[in-house]
Amino acid sequence: MLILTWWPYRFLSTQQPLIISAWNDLAGPDCDRLSTWAAKFNIIRFTALKVTSHKGLPLASTMSTTIIHEPNGDRAAALAEWALRHRDTLADRQARVLDVRNTSKERQVMTICALKEKKDVNTLQDERQFLRVVVPEPSFEKLHAYLGCSNCNKRTDVPAGETHTCLNYGQENVISIPR
Template sequence: MKPELMYIEDLNPKVKEYRIQVKVEAIENKHLTLSEVTCCQTILFGDEKGAFIYGHLIEDEIQTIGPKFSINGHYEISNAPVKQMPKPLQIAATKTPYELTLGAPALIHPICPISGHAEPDFAEISSIATAHFLDEICELKSAATFAEDICDDSTYDVLGVVLFVEEEARLVDSFYGQQHYVREQYTTYIIVNLFNHLVGSACDTLNVWAEKFIVVGFTSVKPSSLQGFSLTTGMCTKIIYNPKGDRANVLREWAELYTQLLLDRQDRILQIRYPQQHQETVTIQYLNEKKISSKVFCFKVGPTPALTASNTLKWSLESVTVANTNALEDKISKTTSFPNWCMHKQLRTSKKRKQEQMHNEANTIATAGVTTEVQTQKHEGKKSKPPIQHHQT
């Protein structure tokens, strides 16, 4: 469900969910420090009622979000946090004391000049993965030098070719104990986990994946570390069944040219999803040639009538079979609860802070111990120092 369409004059810090359609009037780059290190980009937006408001981008946001805007371009901005502008920076031209924060969780979509509707801004999956794992690296560093890390609430619009859709919805448990319906959907080259309202008729439309390769788009999806790196849908996610634009057309042409590549990738997905459940009988020589550490073997032994000198019964090896563990692993993965990655990350961050706090306390105790020891040595030195004798001449 789309937020309510509003105008700039209706915005204030209390408004959380909204969308405005604006035009970029001016873009200005400036430095906030004399060393010309901290950069800031100021963008002036105006709506059809003649009201204006500023949006600010700092440091890394200029490289990631800044290229989306162009002068005289029309855009739809949703759910951008509205903040009070500092009085020294208030400009009479805007006639509003507020400004927009264009980072997460803001959604920015260009407006088509012909249709007048907001179009999804499809991002490259490789760039999403880079930003996501860059955030992980920054978090693990003891002292991050980045101005602002990638936020967990960042959402993206993606485009891909459907390779596989799970037949039925599964009921999984979330981190908070709530149950949700989910269906996995494989595209090139990412897994998109569809939740709740998208697992029904919206997902059934994609069941033609076995007959032909179709290009679809997903809006407002979030990165997740479930099953490696994947994307998850939210309440605002929509499936675009017939996306338009240059990127969609190029992807359709690519799918036609590299059909065999897509078929091979689809075959690999099906082999993983539906493994052949059977046991294979092999010989001892075959076992010696294979890496036994990577397989699970079932040994069938039987007693013999012979006894050793120590009256111990002898056993003979009758056969060896290779156990197929794919079915067991798949069964375990289906019954595993669906974790909440954001909460997991918060717990990990708090644990890291506790470790840093314990480390700082240990350093403080060690420093205090060294100081006390030095003071004690000085005090003992004063006591052991012999008195100065004065001789009369």
């Protein structure tokens, strides 16, 4: 599977990347030709994509999907011209998407004021925000704390702070943390 993040011409006002998942035969040689796509911002056309129903508006390939590497026409030329003029904007957005997708293990705690300043222009749909809160008078009868996997939150018997392999999903190097 290959996931491409792009901003199609008519969706640019949404400020959110669109994800295209290519499966089976398309994930081979056709996608190999796209290895330099992210650096050059080439215009590529996909036909017969279907909408999937998770994380915004991602598209997935079908049995009849084709990738046209050098599309012709007025719309493709207009988009190529736009991409050339806005190369810095595209590079900034691409770096932001990669930063959100490849987050560090260290969580950045933000304030409520900083959270209120977030708008669709400076926030991505996959972005996670963390707030530190204090409950002034907690009801300890209703508190159910346990140690869980840092990835899936499922209960674990591994001591806090130790890395292990998640028994539920098989992911390695997850940490046991208080939940």
